[in-house]
Structures are given as C-alpha cells and as structure tokens.
Amino acid sequence: MGTWNSGRATKRIDAKIDSLPLKDIEIKEYVRETDLSGLSGNTAYRVDGVHLYADILNLKDILNVTTVEGETCHKRTLRFLNMHYRAAHRIIGAVESIFVDFHNQRLHTVFTKPYDDEAKRVHRAVATAQLIINVLARTGEDADHPAAKVRVGIDTGKALAVNNGRRGHREPLFLGRPANHAAKRAGGGSAQGIFLTNEARKAIGLAEAQDVDKTPLNAEEIAKSEQAARLDVTVDGIVKDWAEDLKNNPIGDFVFSGHTPPFSTLDIETLSVKNSRRQDAASIYGDLDGFTVYVGANMGTDAGAKHVVRALHVLRSELDAVLHEDFEGRKIRFIGDCIHGVLAEGTAQTTDAVETISSMTLCAAAMRSSFKIALKRLKDMGTDASSLGLQIGFEYGPITVTRLGMKGGLVRCAVSRGILNSEQEQGRCKGNQTAIGANAYSKSSHGVHALFGDMRIRGDLDYETALNGMAGKNDTVARAVKTAAGASLLKPASSPAAPLSFPDRPAGPTKPGGFA
Amino acid sequence: MELILPRKITDLLRRELRGRRNEIGGVIVAEHVGGETFRIVELSVQRSGGTTMHFIRDPKQSKAFLSDFFARTGGNYRRFNYIGEWHSHPTFEPVPSRNDIQAMYQIVEDPEVGANFAVLIIVRLFFRRSLKMSATLFRAGLPPERVVVLLERKTPGLLSRLRSLFKK
Numbered sequence: 001m002g003t004w005n006s007g008r009a010t011k012r013i014d015a016k017i018d019s020l021p022l023k024d025i026e027i028k029e030y031v032r033e034t035d036l037s038g039l040s041g042n043t044a045y046r047v048d049g050v051h052l053y054a055d056i057l058n059l060k061d062i063l064n065v066t067t068v069e070g071e072t073c074h075k076r077t078l079r080f081l082n083m084h085y086r087a088a089h090r091i092i093g094a095v096e097s098i099f100v101d102f103h104n105q106r107l108h109t110v111f112t113k114p115y116d117d118e119a120k121r122v123h124r125a126v127a128t129a130q131l132i133i134n135v136l137a138r139t140g141e142d143a144d145h146p147a148a149k150v151r152v153g154i155d156t157g158k159a160l161a162v163n164n165g166r167r168g169h170r171e172p173l174f175l176g177r178p179a180n181h182a183a184k185r186a187g188g189g190s191a192q193g194i195f196l197t198n199e200a201r202k203a204i205g206l207a208e209a210q211d212v213d214k215t216p217l218n219a220e221e222i223a224k225s226e227q228a229a230r231l232d233v234t235v236d237g238i239v240k241d242w243a244e245d246l247k248n249n250p251i252g253d254f255v256f257s258g259h260t261p262p263f264s265t266l267d268i269e270t271l272s273v274k275n276s277r278r279q280d281a282a283s284i285y286g287d288l289d290g291f292t293v294y295v296g297a298n299m300g301t302d303a304g305a306k307h308v309v310r311a312l313h314v315l316r317s318e319l320d321a322v323l324h325e326d327f328e329g330r331k332i333r334f335i336g337d338c339i340h341g342v343l344a345e346g347t348a349q350t351t352d353a354v355e356t357i358s359s360m361t362l363c364a365a366a367m368r369s370s371f372k373i374a375l376k377r378l379k380d381m382g383t384d385a386s387s388l389g390l391q392i393g394f395e396y397g398p399i400t401v402t403r404l405g406m407k408g409g410l411v412r413c414a415v416s417r418g419i420l421n422s423e424q425e426q427g428r429c430k431g432n433q434t435a436i437g438a439n440a441y442s443k444s445s446h447g448v449h450a451l452f453g454d455m456r457i458r459g460d461l462d463y464e465t466a467l468n469g470m471a472g473k474n475d476t477v478a479r480a481v482k483t484a485a486g487a488s489l490l491k492p493a494s495s496p497a498a499p500l501s502f503p504d505r506p507a508g509p510t511k512p513g514g515f516a
Numbered sequence: 517m518e519l520i521l522p523r524k525i526t527d528l529l530r531r532e533l534r535g536r537r538n539e540i541g542g543v544i545v546a547e548h549v550g551g552e553t554f555r556i557v558e559l560s561v562q563r564s565g566g567t568t569m570h571f572i573r574d575p576k577q578s579k580a581f582l583s584d585f586f587a588r589t590g591g592n593y594r595r596f597n598y599i600g601e602w603h604s605h606p607t608f609e610p611v612p613s614r615n616d617i618q619a620m621y622q623i624v625e626d627p628e629v630g631a632n633f634a635v636l637i638i639v640r641l642f643f644r645r646s647l648k649m650s651a652t653l654f655r656a657g658l659p660p661e662r663v664v665v666l667l668e669r670k671t672p673g674l675l676s677r678l679r680s681l682f683k684k
Binding site: 345347350476498499502506507508514516 | 517539541543548552554568569570571572573574575578579582586591593594595596597598599601603607608613614615616617618619621622623626628629630631632633653659
C-alpha cells in the first residue's frame with residue numbers, strides 16, 4: 001500500500017538539490033569526437049546537431065489485429081519492434097549518428113557530423129530517414145506482420161545534452177527546441193513521409209512551409225539530399241546484413257511470465273525476449289509542461305543552463321521516487337522531460353484492478369504534490385522553474401515489459417494498448433491536469449470516478465484532494481491509507497499502550513468480515 | 517504479545533487446508549494465561565464464503581460458535597474470550613492484505629464487538645504438510661504489531677510418561 005507525505009518528499013527533494021550545487025555543474029561546448037555516452041549527472045554539453053525522430057505509425061494497428069489483447073497480439077508486436085530495432089540499429093551504426101533512444105515505436109537519433117556544415121547534416125538526416133523508410137518496408141516482407149509505415153520528423157539547432165539514467169542506461173538525453181520539434185513533426189499526423197521544420201528546410205535551401213506537418217519532402221527533394229549526403233550504405237546492404245544477423249541470432253519466441261507485485265522489485269536489466277513480463281497493470285506518463293521553452297530561455301548562458309540541468313534532475317528524480325519508493329511502482333524510462341512507469345497490486349497471476357487503479361490515482365496525485373514542493377524548494381535555492389507544469393495521464397490494461405534489439409545493446413520496451421493510451425491521456429492534459437484512460441475509468445472505484453468525472457480529466461489533483469475525495473466515497477485503498485495514517489497519528493509508536501486483557505463481557509464480531 | 521499455539525490447532529489447520537483452493541477462515545477464542553500471554557483454545561472453521569482471493573466471514577456461524585464456547589467456559593470472559601480472526605491464503609503469501617488490515621481495524625474500533633484488541637492469523641499450507649503463518653495484533657489507534665507465536669509442545673504420550681516415572 002503506497003502512501004505519500006510532504007515531510008518525506010521535502011527531505012528527499014532537499015537532498016537531491018544539495019547533491020547538485022550549481023558550482024559543480026559543468027556546461028561544455030560539444031566539440032569534435034566528444035563522447036556523450038558516459039556523461040556524469042552534473043555535466044551538460046551544448047550540441048549543435050540535427051535531430052531525427054522516426055515513428056512507426058502502424059504499431060497501433062498491429063496491437064489491434066485481435067479483438068482481445070492477448071499473448072499472441074503482444075508477441076507479434078514485440079517481434080515486429082524487435083526486428084525494427086535491429087534494422088534501425090544497423091542503419092545508425094552505418095551512418096554514424098548518435099543513438100539516443102527507442103521509445104517503443106519511436107526512434108531518436110542525432111547527427112553531429114560533419115561538424116561545420118549544418119546543410120550537410122540535414123541532408124544526411126534526410127537521406128538516413130529515407131533509408132530507414134526503405135529498410136523497414138523490406139523487413140516486413142517475409143514476416144507475419146505488415147511492413148512498417150514510417151513518419152519522420154527532422155529539426156536542426158542547438159540542444160543541451162545531459163546524462164539520462166543509470167547503470168546500463170547512460171545514453172545522452174537532448175533537451176531543447178530541435179529535439180522537441182523533431183518529435184512533434186514525427187507525431188504530427190498520420191501521413192507517411194519525411195517532415196522538416198522550417199529551420200531544417202531553410203538550412204538546405206527549401207522554401208518555408210505554411211504547415212510543416214502537412215508538407216512532406218517530395219521525391220525530388222529527397223533525391224537531392226541523398227545525392228548531397230552520399231551515404232556509403234544501401235538498402236540492400238543493410239537488409240542483407242540484417243537478415244544474416246537474424247539467421248545467426250534468431251529472435252526466438254517470447255516467453256512471458258507475471259511479476260509478483262510490487263513492480264519496484266522488478267529488475268528490468270535482467271529481462272530479454274525469453275524472459276519477458278506480461279500482466280494487467282496501470283501505466284503512467286508524467287511530462288514536464290513548458291520545459292522546451294524553459295530550456296530555450298536558459299540554455300544560452302552557462303548560468304542559465306546550470307539551472308536547467310538542476311531543475312531537470314531534481315524534478316525527474318522526485319517523480320521517480322514517488323512512483324518507486326512511495327508507491328512501489330517501477331520507472332520504465334525517462335523520455336526527455338517525461339517519466340514512464342508501471343504499477344500493479346495483487347499477485348503475479350491476478351491483478352486487483354480496482355486497487356491498482358486507486359493506488360495509481362493516489363500515486364499520480366502524489367506526483368503533483370511532490371512537483372509543487374520541488375518547484376518551491378528549487379526557487380528557494382535560486383532555480384526558478386515556476387513556469388513549468390506537469391501533465392499526467394494513466395491507463396489500465398495488459399502490459400508487456402522486456403528488452404529488445406541487438407545483443408549487448410538491448411533497449412527497454414514496454415508496449416500495449418494501455419501504454420499507448422496512457423501516453424495519449426497525458427497528451428490531452430494541460431500543465432495542471434491529470435487524466436485517466438477510459439478502461440481504467442470503467443474499472444475504478446466510485447471514489448476514483450467521482451474525482452475525475454465523465455471527461456476523465458481533473459485539474460490540480462494533489463494528494464490531499466485525491467485521498468480525501470476517494471476515502472469519502474469509500475475507496476478501500478484510500479480508507480486503508482487514512483486508517484494507517486490515523487493510527488500512527490493518534491499515538492506515537494513509542495507511547496505506552498494499555499495492557500492487553502479480555503473484557504468482562506462476551507466479545508465477538510457482529511458483522512460480516514471481508515478478508516482477502 | 518505472545519500467543520501459544522497448541523499442536524491440536526496446527527493439526528486441525530493442516531487437515532482443513534489440505535487440497536483447498538479457496539480461502540477458508542473463522543474466529544479464534546483464547547485463554548488469557550497471564551501478562552501479555554494468551555493461549556489459543558479453539559477456532560471456528562467456515563469452509564464456505566471464500567474464493568481464491570477473498571473470504572467473507574459469516575457473523576451467524578461465528579456467533580453460534582462463540583455462544584457455545586462461552587457456555588462451555590461458564591461465562592468466565594476475563595479468562596476465556598474471543599481473541600481474533602483467522603483465514604487462509606492458499607495462493608499467496610500469508611501476510612495481511614490491505615483489506616485484511618482494514619477489516620481488523622473495523623473490528624477493534626467497533627464498540628459492538630467489545631474487544632480492545634484483536635489478533636489476525638493468516639495461514640498457508642506448503643507441500644500438504646508445512647504450515648506457514650503470520651500473526652498480527654491490532655489495537656484501535658495504534659499501528660499493527662507482529663505477535664510472537666509459541667508452538668506448544670506435544671502432550672507426552674503414555675510411553676514417555678512411563679519412561680519419566682522409571683527415571684525417577
């Protein structure tokens with residue numbers, strides 16, 4: 001049973017702020033052959049580069065081929081993604097771009113070479129985008145799934161590269177306008193093709209587009225970029241290598257098992273195709289609203305950039321702590337300024353849907369409460385990030401958690417209809433809102449229903465509001481949390497209790513007792 | 517708090533739990549031995565009302581069991597009385613769930629129950645023989661506490677009694 005309290009959160013936030021004194025944060029300029037793969041938590045680089053996001057548009061179709069979201073549907077989807085991760089990995093290796101992340105169906109890579117020629121970098125990114133589209137089209141040829149439909153977004157400019165994650169997950173994270181706008185172009189519609197921002201179009205001499213999300217590059221423009229980039233790899237070469245690799249290292253059948261809750265004990269770094277997790281759970285996305293603008297306004301000076309690094313690490317780490325330490329959930333990954341996590345209550349075989357959704361509601365509310373405290377503590381310490389908001393969306397349903405891709409470079413992957421929906425729910429929020437998915441809403445307690453209403457969205461939902469609102473409507477989780485909190489408040493644990501004795505009258509229950 | 521668990525109770529639990537996939541449970545009566553030590557005397561066994569994950573204790577059945585117990589112990593309530601609840605967790609760890617905790621606080625906070633404390637025992641049978649259990653003390657306004665369970669030694673049989681006499 002997860003609980004949150006402001007004292008514990010404040011201590012945690014203060015400790016994190018103390019661990020990041022501004023004088024220890026280093027802002028450097030990215031120069032030739034800088035290695036971004038092992039950045040420390042208090043170093044950031046300003047990187048002039050071209051950002052490419054490639055989004056597989058038909059992942060949802062693959063997840064929806066069956067009415068029921070069963071094992072077969074998940075195996076097919078993961079196999080589809082695994083094949084594409086492997087193909088994309090080969091392409092990135094061949095074109096020498098920086099691999100940032102695969103977030104399910106979305107690839108992010110950055111071109112920093114050639115160092116002194118922005119136009120050539122954009123041409124290189126466009127040629128690579130076309131290569132990805134052509135290769136992914138071929139990887140569906142003999143498989144039991146359709147070929148990937150790909151939409152690519154590209155932007156160019158300066159971004160701030162910081163460390164993202166720990167242990168085997170120390171890939172760089174890029175903050176700022178070019179990363180954000182490239183992602184927006186990739187997610188900006190359902191049409192396939194390569195979509196450039198006006199900055200990127202300008203860099204290669206193309207006219208500005210009225211609506212960048214509806215103006216893909218035409219065949220002639222792509223051919224021009226391919227000619228200028230002169231990539232020394234071909235579709236046939238990549239597909240041949242990829243097929244050989246698949247033959248030597250077959251993907252194998254996915255083997256699923258459930259994880260005994262809480263998810264906080266799940267070590268994702270031990271997961272693989274043969275050791276994947278699948279069960280009903282709640283998925284949550286918490287995204288910092290206004291962060292790109294905040295980065296843009298501050299990254300120009302070293303002093304400003306230091307505040308960006310500190311704000312990012314403090315806010316993300318506190319959101320993670322609420323999920324992991326307070327509610328015993330598990331972060332799947334940080335995606336830029338966003339956290340994605342999962343949570344479940346019950347057993348490995350049977351998830352208690354109502355309890356899981358109630359716990360996730362309290363967790364989401366606690367994230368907002370912690371976020372408010374963190375902004376205040378940061379401001380007290382000189383980092384004003386009060387322009388930021390927090391958009392939170394969550395959903396309930398079957399989920400998968402595994403690692404995919406190339407041996408030695410496996411990438412975390414958690415995918416399902418519910419996970420995609422939770423991201424969409426987050427996307428429909430403003431900076432003070434929390435949204436619950438339709439499936440979670442339909443399975444939730446009256447307390448959760450009452451909090452969100454028919455629009456399934458609620459503004460300023462903090463922990464006290466959620467706990468009191470849910471407990472007032474007899475939500476079992478909220479009531480248990482309140483009872484436990486009341487028990488520890490009524491008497492300190494150290495105060496002497498009355499001696500145990502039987503009353504001088506017959507005792508015994510008079511009402512039915514519900515146990516689980 | 518210490519709770520003495522006689523062997524006849526553990527034998528009874530083993531028998532009742534064997535082969536059951538649904539939760540079963542009931543109420544527990546005990547003797548106040550002295551200080552903070554209590555000895556379980558009997559427990560009721562309600563075999564219906566359970567699923568693999570839930571158990572609803574029927575107040576009628578437990579009332580009948582308690583009335584019979586109070587009659588047999590001569591209304592000596594200070595010494596023999598209701599001490600709490602038990603149920604099984606056939607498919608997961610024998611530790612209190614959120615519902616269990618809530619149900620126990622409802623019991624100790626309900627003036628009609630008349631008890632200022634109650635113990636919750638949760639049991640699980642492993643490999644048809646090995647009994648695993650937890651015992652937790654609940655008091656109104658205080659956090660739950662773990663109870664020390666002492667397994668009562670078996671009553672010496674005729675042969676061992678003869679042996680001890682012979683030694684003397």
